[in-house]
Amino acid sequence: MGQTNRRTSAWPSLAVLLAVLLSVMQPADAADSLAMEREQLAALARQLDLIDRLAEHAAHTAPQERARYHFDYARLRADLKRVRAGLQDYLVPQRAQPRDPVPLAGDYVRRDRADDEEPSP
Numbered sequence: 001m002g003q004t005n006r007r008t009s010a011w012p013s014l015a016v017l018l019a020v021l022l023s024v025m026q027p028a029d030a031a032d033s034l035a036m037e038r039e040q041l042a043a044l045a046r047q048l049d050l051i052d053r054l055a056e057h058a059a060h061t062a063p064q065e066r067a068r069y070h071f072d073y074a075r076l077r078a079d080l081k082r083v084r085a086g087l088q089d090y091l092v093p094q095r096a097q098p099r100d101p102v103p104l105a106g107d108y109v110r111r112d113r114a115d116d117e118e119p120s121p
Contacts, residue, residue: 045087072108079104
């Protein structure tokens, strides 16, 4: 009755074997993932170029009438230029980190100058 049936499990040795195999394969996977990341960032840079061209076109074709609010294409294009420069700095580094942490503007709605002026006393 007091007898226990002890079976040795293959799980610990299988786990060690799996860990060794993954550690051997990881450098190749890291290189592949780095190459994939660079490809994705290069594609993102191309898409930013397309967005910039579309914003330039939209700025030239936007109605010129004075509305209370209108889209600030110049600020958008400046932010796109900043993001593109950050991608380029990462893809082709010219200097070591850290980078200049200048925030993006992010607010693309402008009011007419008449709305911004304070009334004279």
